[in-house]
Amino acid sequence: MIGPRTKLGLILLMSPLLLWLTTLIIIPHLDMLYVSLREKVGVRQYEFGFGNYMTFFTEPLYWNTFARTAYMSIMATVLTLFIGFPISYYIAKIAKGRLKMALFLLCLVPFWVSELVRTFGWMILLRETGVISSFLQWSGIVNQPVEMLYNDAAIMVGLVYTSMLFMVVPLVTTLDSLDDSLIEAGYDLGASGFAILKNIVIPHAVPGIVTGSIVVFMLSLGNYLTPILLGGKSSLWFTGMIYSQFITRFNWEQGAAFGFLLLGLSSLIVFVGLKLSGQTLAKTMG
């Protein structure tokens, strides 16, 4: 039996969390949902309806932008995974002692400066008058300035760079928990390095891979700064659409609807991804 005192203690312990969730997450979202379901019929005249949501599906620009954003985010997630996995494996299994700490810190260091500064760093490197362009001209490989900013590749570079830590941390944690003797047993039983990776290391690392991928995907999808700054006018990122609805066009109703669509569709993509890879959220988090 839970006594009244225990119950009071539980309520007191839970209250900061509940307060946080209610005031900062639940109330704004409910309000946003309410706003998104208002259709503007005239000056200061609103009607209840799904018109704002319908706009997304009837206007090709919007859902094309969303599809592009989702596709680019999935690509960024896959790329981050492919680059992050060997790094994590090295940190977790090969590096020892101080080297391990140092490498882990090196992954963390870029996150001590703000995302804005980091993105400007990439701009300094990639722009027409930037470091790489100047170097190529100086070395004679090209004879005129090259613009490397404002294309999809630049966005991809920025997204992967920004997300790397969020892939490396869960991967290092799960790979760390892989008993070395399992790898040795694999070798002992005659497996090649690739067979061990495929049959032992990756199956063990699945929870880390799924967690990292979900985080990176969500961060990329919801990223605003990197695509806008590195992609310039051609970026066409869904968060940019939401921003312009709210700020430029002052159409909060439309912006709110887009916000909810982003939430719903990204959750759907994660769900489908989990189903396709045969994972469940409970298994990954547990």
Next chain:
Amino acid sequence: MNENIPDLETVSVNKSFGDFRAVKDVSFSVPKGSFFSILGPSGCGKTTLLRMVAGFLEPSNGDILIKGRSVVNEPPNKRPVNMVFQHLALFPMMNIYENIAFGLKRRGESESVIKQKVGEVLERVGLPGVETRQADQLSGGQKQRIAIARCMVLDPDVLLLDEPLGALDLKLREHMKVELKKLQSEFNTTFIYITHDQSEALVMSDQVAVMNEGIFEQVGSSRELYYNPKTAFVAGFVGESNAWSGTVEQVKKDSVKIRTSSGFTLMAQTKGEDIKKGQKVKAFVRPESVRLALKAKEISSMENRVKGVVGNVLFNGANSRVLVQNPIDGAEIDVAIPQTGEFASLAKGQTIHIGWQHDQARCFADKSGAK
């Protein structure tokens, strides 16, 4: 194939980690089909030696031969040896069938052959029909057998076992000792077993090597090690012993008189070892070699006699012991209680006489000398 080629042979194998020499010039050979144990305290280099045989470590110098062929330059996945790991290392992401089939699949065997072989090996270890279970659904002893089956299905020349019984509880460990020995004779494969538990080594092995500080102190059958230890370390490590360190006071033909620093004197035999007067030595007496007597005259013929007080009676069924306090140095002497009923009423504080012949006490030069 020549029957005389040993399954495993090492030729002055050395391994150093920086300045630390973990394994020093170890040479031994293991004949085909035998159960060979390496017994030693933790940190003696036995795991290092085993890992060199498995291929996870490279010897600093020396050679390792399996069936007469040097394997030093072969990676672990190419060597004809398999290893049962300390914590077994069954793959948790696979079921029992996949665990056992793992090595066969790597060899590219066909699915039907794998299926048949897995079934056979499970039959042999006495666990038929567990193919679809997960490793964590099995008991400790069953996991053990699966780990052995996973190696034996590959038909290795040598099976290495790295203290696989360490994690089991006492009862199961006793049971698995017998089981392992049975499995070994059934598969008729050479087992190299490392352990710090002397009873595991003595019960199961055809040959035991006692290892200490990177060297083999003695290699022999369990009986030889127990009754005829060659060094002080072996005498102290294998089996229970009462030990004294002291200085040689008098040397006779094959016995010496030793005086400890606290003034206790005893006679011990040297068994051919060259021991001089004034030399520092260690003497060992097994608890079962000491005679207990209620009256002094019963043991008057013995060269070493102590009239002591019963300190504690350690009752353990047939292996009961009594700790007799030696009035000269205050130390307790461990004595086995004969199961004749004569001493059934032994109680703390009682005066008792104990004695042993000089040939029951073994004396060795004290190598730690200066310490």
